[in-house]
Structures are given as C-alpha cells and as structure tokens.
Amino acid sequence: MFKILEIYFVRGTTDTSPKGKLYAKYFNSLRTLKKGGLLQKSKNNDNTKILTNSEQESNFESETDIDDHLSSIRHNTCTWPDLEIHWQATVKYRLNHIKTCENTKSIMDTWPNYKFPLGYKLIDIDFKFKFSQCENMLTNYDKIYDKLLSLVKVKVKDPAAQKLLTEMENTNIDDNGRNACIFYLIHSVLVPTSKIMKKDNNKRSLIKYSIKDSQTSFIIFAYTVEEIEKTISALREKGDPIQPFVMVVGTILKPKEILVFFDYAKFKVYSVVRAVDICFKIIHLFHLKYPLQCTMVWHFLQKMLYKLETPYDTVFPQVSKLICELIN
Secondary structure: OOOOOOOOEEOOOOOOOOEEHHHHHHHHHHHHHHHOOOOOOOOOOOOOEOOHHHHHOOOOOOOOOOHHHHHHHHOOOOOHHHHHHHHHHOHHHHHHHHHHOOEHHHHHHHOHHHHOOOHHHHHHHHHHHHOOOOOOHHHHHHHHHHHHHHHHHHHOOOHHHHHHHHHHHHOOOOHHHHHHHHHHHHHHHOOOOOEEEEEEOOEEEEEEOOHHHHHHOOEEEEOOHHHHHHHHHHHHHHOOOOOOEEEEEEOOOOEEEEEEEEOOEEEEEOOHHHHHHHHHHHHHHOOOOOOHHHHHHHHHHHHHHHOOOOOOOOOOHHHHHHHHHHHO
16 A cells, blocks of 8 residues: 555554544644634533534524514513514524523523523424424324324333323323323333443442333422422432423322423423423423433434434434334
C-alpha cells in the first residue's frame, strides 16, 4: 500500500485506534475549535438536559412585530383567552428560544406561563405547530383500545398483572379506571430490557430495571395528595432527574384525581389518556429523553398513537412486533 504522507489514513482494528495524518488533523482541528469557543465541548447530559438533537433542527423564521405580544406574555397583563392569542402569535420565536436552552429551568424562567394551571394548553399550541405531522393520540387510542386490551390479556405473564386483569374484568369501573389499567399493564407486555451501572461505596453493580420500575416511572398511584408529595420528595432526594409523569390520587381501578407532574408544575386534568398525552408533548417539545425505565413504552406510544418518526428513535423488536399485531 502506498501512502501519500500529507493525507494518509489507516483504519484502526478492534484493539487499536485509527492513525495517520488525516486522522490527526481532524482531532487537532476539533481541539482548536473547542479552545476558541467555536465548538461546544461534549457533556454528559442527564435527563434534565435538552437533548443534543435539538442542535440539528433548523430554526423557524421568527415572527415580526411581536414586541407587544411578548410584553403581554411576560408581564401577565391579559386574560387567558388573550394569552392564548399572544402565545399563538409568538410560537416560532419561542421554539427558536427553546432550542438554545441547556435545560428546562432556562425555559421555565423565560416562559413561566407554562407552569400556570392551564399551562398544558400552551404546550398543546407549541407542540401542534412544531409537530404538525403528528396524528391525534386521543382518537388513535380509542381506535386500538379493544384490540390492545385483547393482546394484553394474552401476553401478560406476571402474576400481579394477571391479578389486575381479573379485578378489571370483575369490577364496575369508569373509563379512567379502564385506561389506567391499560397503561399500567402495557409495561408487563413491553418488559424493560434497559440496564444501568450504579456505584455504591466504591462498588459497581449492574442493575436491570423491572416491570415495577417501568410502571412507577410512568404513572404513580397514591391514596392522598400528601402521599404523592412524599413520593416526589423522595425522588428529589435521590438526586435523579424527574421526568414528566402521571400522578393519580386513588387506586388503579378507581382514580379520583389525575395530575401531570413536571418541573415543579402540576396540571390537573380529567382524563388518564389526556395526562399521558401531555407528558408525551412535554418530552418532545422540550427535547427531553424518555425515562430509561419505561423508554420502550414511550416508543410504542410514539409510533402507534402519534405516528411520529424521528432520526433519533431507538428500534425495539418488541415494540415493532406489538404494533404489527395491532394493525394487522
């Protein structure tokens, strides 16, 4: 093999790195750009960080003459119907700003209206504009409910899930009870395969997430609001990022109050399905990662109910198989 000394490149093997002038030039250039502030240094992002894929999205052409709209939003000087009008008029400007934020705190500090009791309606506005290709999740869920329930009955194997199915069939429950059961049981069909390395007292251990881990990172049940607050406090004390999730006061079969928790904001809604919808929209609008414990379930909802495809999706054979069974 002849080498042109100025540009030669030798591909590395499984045990060695590549070498050559071209390879060295590439990494020397990266180092120079980083030192000059022209290229961001890579960071180990946790789940509260905005995903790096936001950097690869193109900016929207921002609206013009929006100072009055922004002033009304920032100074909270309008009624809710007027706020929605101002919000619609500034959606491109806001989406461009979100793209530059490093974490959700930066977003909430600039747009605290998201944390209003009806802030989920503002999330709806921004999500609908950004992901206009998405299908209506609520409509698609109603279409697949019967077939999904039939598949769940066949596929769940763990005793706790089978017991819940029996209780569901033998108890007079409303739509929220039935839907809470379905969203809880899906985790027994799409059993988590994710693993994480944890360090405790200088000892490393590999932890595999369980069905219960998947369920409780998606939806939490408690008899009182106070119990839910204690659960949230316990999660914060662990220091782990808290992704959007559904909170239900009551039991799986008899939900009394339904809320969405995100970044110290609580949205009260009247439908379990709607609560899941809001969580999904928050995750995608703010470029968050799916919780690792239940990532497979979120990918299923994304593909099946929203028909949303992104370049950053993970392929799970279990998800693909379940979707095929539902549409055939």
